[in-house]
Amino acid sequence: MANLSGITKFLKKNRIVLVSVLVFALAFCCIFAFAGNDSDVEEIAPSEESSLNESLEGSIEESLEEPTVSEEGKLYGNGLYIDGCFIAAVDSEYEATSAINEILSIRVSSLGITEAEEVYFNNNVEIVYGEYPEEAFTDSEGLASLLGKKSPTYVARYVYDYNRVVAPVTLSVCSVETYSETITLEYESKTIYTDALRDGATKVVTKGYNGEGKQTYRVVSVDGVKSETNVVSLDVITAPTVEVVQVGTRSNGKNVASLGTFQKPYDGRITSYVGPRWGRTHNGIDIVAHDGGCKGDPAVAAADGVVIRADWYGGYGNCVIIDHGNGIQTLYAHFTKLSVKVGDVVKAGDEVGKIGSTGNSTGPHLHFEVHVDGEIVNPLLFVDYE
DSSP states (O other): HHHHHHHHHHHHHTTHHHHHHHHHHHHHHHHHHHHHHTTOOOOOOOOHHHHHHHHHHHHHHHHTTTTTTTTOOOOOEEEEETTTEEEEEEHHHHHHHHHHHHHHHHHHHHTTTOOEEEEESSSSSEEEEEEGGGGGGHHHHHHHHHHEEETTTTEEEOOOTTTBOOOSSOOOEEEEEEEEEEEEEEEOOOEEEEEETOOOOOEEEOOBEEEEEEEEEEEETTEEEEEEEEEEEEEEEEEOHHHHEEEEEEEEOOOOHHHOOOOSSSSSEEEOOSSSEEEEEESEEEEEOOOOTTTOEEEESSSSEEEEEEEOGGGGGGEEEEEEEEEEEEEEEEEEEEOTTTTOOTTTOOOEEEEEEOOOOSSEEEEEEEEEEEEEEGGGGOOOOO
C-alpha cells in the first residue's frame, strides 16, 4: 500500500514531464514514417532541422517546469482546516468536500437522525488553497480515514493530522428540525370600573373564550441532543374572545364623575390593557407612538399634583408617582430620563420624563397606572384613548 502511495505521488508530481515525453516520441515517429517515402516527402534542410530541434528542445525544457511545485519545493493544493487546525492537503477542493460530506453522512446515520431539514458540522471547516509539504498530501479516501472513518458505517471520534497525530479537534453534528403543535390561546379580561354598581360588585358584560393556534418550533440538536428550541411562527386558527367585566366603585360618596378626568400622559396608541397578561396581572396600560417610535419622547402629568416618587422602582425602571389628592395617584414607568424630583408641584401637561425601556420592558413605551385609595383602577375611566 505504501509503494502504491509513493508511485501515485511520483505520477502526480511528474505528470507534465511524462506527457511531454510521450508527445515528443510520437512526433519523431511521425517524422520517421514520412521520411521513409522519398517520393512524397521533401528532405528537411539542415537549417529547418536545426530549427525543429531547437523547438522540440524548448518544448522539453518547458515541460520540465512543474507549475504545481513552489520555489520552496512545496506542492500547491487544497488544505483542510478544522477549528483552525491543519489536517492534510488534497489536489482538489472536490476531494476535500467529498471526504467531509462522507464523514458527515456516516455520523448522521449513526446518530439516527432521519427527519432533519438541515445537518452540518458544528465546527469551523475551511478549505484553503496554498502551498503544503509533499508529505501532507493524500487523496479523498485517505482524508476520510484521517477524519475517523473506520468502515462505510462507522466513524471514530478521533481526528488525525497527516502525521497520524491526534488533532485537538472534536467533530460534532448539528441538526435542525421543525415541528408544530396546536396550542390554546388564553383570552384576556378587560375590567371596566363603574359607579353604576356598588363597591365590589361585578358584572360580566362579555364572556371570554379561549382561542386556538398552531405554533411552529425550530429545534437545534448537537450530536442528537437538543440544545435550543425557538418559536418561529404562530398561526391563529380561532382568535380568543376578550372577557369584559364591570366592577362597581360606588363607595364613600365617590364616583367617576366626582373624581374627574385626566389628559393623556402621551398622545399615542395603546398596545396593552389592564388585565391578565403572560400569566400575571398587568396593572396599567402601555402606550407607544402611533408610528411605533417613541423613545425619548416626553410624557406629561395627567393632572395637577405633587411628585411623591421619582427614582428607580424595581420592574418599573425609572418611575414617577404623582399624588393628585382625593385618594388618586398616577404612576408613569420605564423612563429613560426623569424630568422631576420628589416634592415638585406639577400641572397637567408638565413633562415628567422621557419615554424609554428601563426595568422589565420589551421595548420603548410609557406604562401608565391609576390608583384610587390604593386600588388599581382602569386608566381608561379617566383618560380617553378611543
